Each structure stands twice: as C-alpha cells, then as structure tokens.
Amino acid sequence: MDRRVYMVPNPPMPNIPLQFDAAVCNGCNVCVKICRTDVLMPNPERLTPPIVLYPDECWYCGCCVEDCPRPGAIMLVHPLNQSVVVSWKRKKTGESFRLGMKDPPPPNTRPPAR
C-alpha cells in the first residue's frame, strides 16, 4: 500500500460529534458563529465546511444543526459510549433496534409538535 504515514497524537475523544456533508454545506459558518464552546473553526478554504477542531468540547446540544440554513449539511453523532445502549423494541413484533445499527428501519418522518 502506497500511503504516507505520520507521527500524530491519538485522536481526541469523542472523535466526530458533527459530520458535515460537503455537498450540502456552503461554508457560511453560521454554526461557527453560534457554537457555545467554539468546537468549530472556519475553514481556511472558503465555501467549505468548518473544521471540527475541539470535538472533545461538544455538548451535543444540536444548536448548530438547528440553526443551519442548509438542512442536511450537519449531522450530530452521539459518542458511542452513550449511543451504543440507545435501543428500542417494536411492541407488536418484538424486534429490537438500536441507534447506529447496520441496517436501520426506515426513518419516522413525523415532525415534533408545533
């Protein structure tokens, strides 16, 4: 395998609280502006998603997702240490599901109460 390898420290924990979809995000940096703990830094490359510089300071409040003008650009991903035990049982069938499972059931598209 032809691949460059670097001496780098271990990745901070949790690894990636926020996943950006570069096809949707236009680098407007609203999320950078409002993130309470400054997890995100503007990308030196314009019009591209911000850098998740401090994943270890993410509070998982989801405000960046909510205030993002481009739905789908940011996805919040809970730390595995918490998400791995989020599970539910379908009452009628007895099937079990969990957050992050390989073949998840179709999404439930009902919005919150308004």
Added chain:
Amino acid sequence: MTSWWDLIEGGQSTPEWPYPIRYGQESRISTDVLVLGGGIAGCHAAISAARRGASVVIVEKGHIRRSGQGGAGVDHWQAACANPCSTVSPEEYTRAIVDGFAGYDCGPMRYAQCRESWDAALDCERMGVQIRDVHGEFEGAEFRDPETQLLFCYDYESRHSLRVYGDTMKPCLHKETVRLGIKTYNRVMATSLLTEDGKAGVRVVGATGVNVRTGELYVFRAKATVLAMAHPRREWVFSTELNGGAATFADLNIVGDGHAMAWNAGAELAGMERSYDTAGGFAYIQYGVGYPDNTWFGCTMVDARGKPVPWFDGSGRELAAVRDRFLPRDGQKFMLIGGGLTGSSVTPQTQGNHIDDSLAERIRSGEVVLPLYADLPSLPAHERRAIFGLMVGNEGKTRVPVYETYTRAGFDPDQDMLQAPIMPPDAYRSPHYPAGVSVPQWREIFGGGLMVDWDLRSSLEGLYGAGRSVYGAGDHSGAATSGRYAGRRAADYARDASGPAVDEDQLETERARVYAPLQKRPESMGWKELNAGICRIMQDYCGQFRSEETLLRGLRLLAEVREAELTRGYAANPHELGRVLECHTILTVAEIVMHASLARRASSEHLDFRRLDYPAVDPPEWRKLSPIRRDHGEVKTRDVPLDYHLQPPYASTYEENYVAHGGSSPDTGGA
C-alpha cells in the same frame, strides 16, 4: 478537511489561528448596567434594565443566541402560579418549595419566581416564543385549557406549571436584546470584578474580560453589575474522554467564574458546602433513555416481560389508571414534580405521584426483570405526543439530539418502547435514569451562591445576582424571573449612583494574571490536566465525608497547587487561555467549598453534608446559614437564620417585602 484526522493527516501544515490575535490590546467600555453572563437570567436582567431606561451591556463567554443551559431549549415552565388556570397561590408554592428544602432555599428569589413566572412567560410569548397550543394539536387533552390554549404538565388539576415550545427561547431573547439596543460582547469571558479603589468588600464598579477568540482585554466600567454566570461545575469530576462536553450537565463554559469573581471581590456566599453525587461523564444521553420523570413524567414503564411497573401517590397508594398519575390524591392541594422536585426535596404534603419506591427490592427479588422499557405506545395518544414530540422536542438538548436523531433512525413512539438503562437496582431509586449511576465522591455543588437581600443585591454595593449565581435551587423560570427582578433593581440603583472609577493598579494585577498562561515553559501543563488534578483534591479531601483534618490539608494542597502547577498552566491560543483561566476559577471555588465546609460544624441530611468529626445530623442549633466571605485575607463567617428574609429589617411576609422592593413592576410590555 473538516475532521481532526483530515487536518493532520492531510499532509498540510497546521492552519493558523483563524481570528486576529490581540493579546495585550485593550478596549474600555462604560455602561449603567453590566450583565455578566448572557444566559437565561442575564438576558432577562438586561432586557428589564434596558426597559427601565438604563444603558446595558452583556458579556457572554459563548454566543448569546444559543449559550447557557437554556440555550438549547426549555419544555417545562414551572411556578406559573399567576396563570389564569392555576389554583396555587405564590405564597403556597413558595412555602412548599422552601419547606421541601427544609428552609435551605432563597426566599426572595423563590417568591419573585412564583409571583412573576407567568408574567415572564407572557413576556417571552411577546418576544416570539410559543407558549400555547395555537394549532390545536392537543385539543381535547385533559392537560389543555380550551380557552387559553395553555398546556399544563405534571399536575393537571392545580395547573401551576406549563408545557412550552421553548426550543427557540434563546434566539427570541437574543432578538429582544438587539431590539432594545443592548450591546452584547460575545466570546468575552469575564475574569474579575473591579472595585472602588481596588479594595475588597466595597462597591463593585465593573469587570474585566478577555476575548477567547482574539485574546483582547476588555475593561467594563459600570454603575451596577449583575452576576449571571450560573453555578460552579467541573469541581469534583471532569473528563471529556468518554462523552466530550456532555461530561457535565451544563456545558463546559459553566464553571462558576462568577462565584470566584464575587469571592475575590469580598462578596458573601452562602450554601457552598452543599453538594450531591453525580455520574460525571458516565451519564446517559440526557432525556434520551426511557424514564418516568421530568420530561418523561407519567410514562408507563414495563419490565422485560412487558409487566407494568406500578405507580403510587405520595401516601403510598397504588394508582390504577394512567390519568391518576397527573392528579393530586384526595385532599392534596397540589403536587410538585419535575425539575429535580421529585423525591426528598418535597414535603409529604406536595409529594408527587411516582414509580414504586420498592422497585430496587423487586428487581433484586426477580419480580421485576431488567431491562425496563418506556411503553409509549400504551399511553393515550395525547400523553404520548406530549412526551415524545412536545417535551422531547423542546426540552433543552432534545430537538436534534433526541427527537431528530432517534426518528431518523426509525424510532416511532406509536409503535416502539424505548429501553431504560440497565443499572444496579439501587440506581432506580431516583427516577431520573439518564443521570446514570453516581459515585459518592464525585459531586456537584447544589445551590451555593451569592447571599442576597430583597433587592437580589449581594453584600457589595452595586453587585446584584440572578439565576444560578444566587444561593438557592433554581430552574428556567426562576432564572428568568430573578433576572427581571435583579435587572430592575440594578437599573434603579444605577439611576442615582455616582460614576464609577477604575483602579489602575487592580487592573494591572488582573492583566498580568490573565496573560500569564501564554508563557510556555518546559514544565507547562494543559488545562485538562490541571482541572483533573484539582478534582482529585476535591474527591479525596472534600468528598462525601469531610473533617477539619481533611479540609485543612485540602486547603494547604490547593494553596500549593496555586503556587506551583497552576502557574504552569499553558495556553497555545485564546481558546485555551479561557480554559486555563477556568482552572483558576475551579481552584478558587474549591477553596470556597472547603472554607464553607469548615464553617458548618455539623452533618446535615438536608445538605447531603457529612462531617466525620461532627457526626450529629441536623442538630437544631445548626439549622441556619453560615455564609462566608473573604476580608483582608481572612475568611469571615456569620450566622444567619434560614428565614432571614422575613425577619427585621424586613417585613414578616413575602408579599410585603416583594412590593416594598419594586415587585409587580409593569415592565412586561414588549412591543
């Protein structure tokens, strides 16, 4: 390049700091009222002071639009005693809470909450927050009043607390501050209070702050200052390794900077010895596992075999129907539930309905088989939707983290039962399962803060407090109402106060302290290691059990760390600078807690406070407050009766004092 891996593996050099670096540069700002902390209390304080005609400046460590514990939403709005459907008076509610806390609560702040919570909700509605079921989704539900369209939670008969669509609360408050011309300095961390002639124990004349993006220093000169930076955190346990910033219930920014600043300025703090145990970073996703309390109150829990776990009323009688969970028992005037008000902090008179106390035993005996599930599908449709859709959806940290994340993954409350965490049986004694399994020496401060009078003024002239900065328990509407109240009083004071002067020597000392962490040395240490070191001292020397011996040794150790390791704290950029300065706060608060613990020479069940050398629990002579302050390097304490606010020089009723101190102010008019 968005992730950390991309950044350093991409073969590019580390990008430069994206913001201009302004270490050593300084801006000076003058205002009538300075509000430190732009959270719930701070926003309301600023808004009410501005409506009184004062010029107002807010200083916020994060960004005001979404900062603070209410920044990601609110679903239960408590103590709205004055709403048209409530059957509970402000006096009754105040008494019930104060009695529930065995007198260890802030009477003026609590009464102001009960009086103004409804007004504050209406005020928020005028700012654009939805507080009613305007679309009629819950028409016909027992918890909905058809006339007002209000939705109630917890106690459907006495109707003192609301369900609100508070997900947009902070954006709306933010907009109102802009509309009123209030200037907010975002990303500025307040670091110290400035006092007259630079002395401790005298009038507060402003504050300093440092920008955590640029490193610029700010000097705020103010006639009156409102402390609204919430409570101390990260004192006994803190590690981002498991769950990042979700390691603490409040976000990382909230460490109690205000408490340390007030202490250094000589203000009196009360209740700092009180704490409770926590699971630290081992908690579950907040509101994101099935449980029967708070946001999920009233939910049916079933065991692994589908057998429902019974519900009981406060007198121990089993409840038959789902709707009974939301109604007071015969002869009971009202219930207090949710927001930490379930269990030991309520009196038998207001004890709410709850899942069986003997659940732990029944799990042990095998009668109840783990795991438990929140059986949402079995609930009446309105109740189900109110829990998962209204409460989960607007409660802080639920809209995206729980509602959107779970439904996208296919979770459907109409069909699915959400599993509760599997914990040791005794962990189910508290119905708030998301909090996880706590460890006795991992603790959080409970309710300690500024000692205040009926103006919500501290012991220092010119310094007011609101929200979790103040001594006493609190919640969202408590922060909003105390903010309104303190903002009014601060504005009134500022109207007649003389212009404040900054003491340049005091400023110079603070400037040196703030910038010291920029110096790199071979023995430099990062903020996380410092934080964790202080936590260990607290766990060992000031944990579940304390004594004069451990506390004095702990204080010595803290003093040593202050001289040695703390001075080696290193910051590579303005962001880290803020975090290192937070460690200064954490160390100072640790000292305050130890001094407060020394001052209370008795154990207390009410305060979850155990002195090995004074094992007697709640002896009558210790049913009092022992606020402490620093005076010329010495710690001074005094005895204050628990109901100091109803004793001379004050009047003997809440109502009289409230009215005499500017209560019932008609400043709610928004537009």
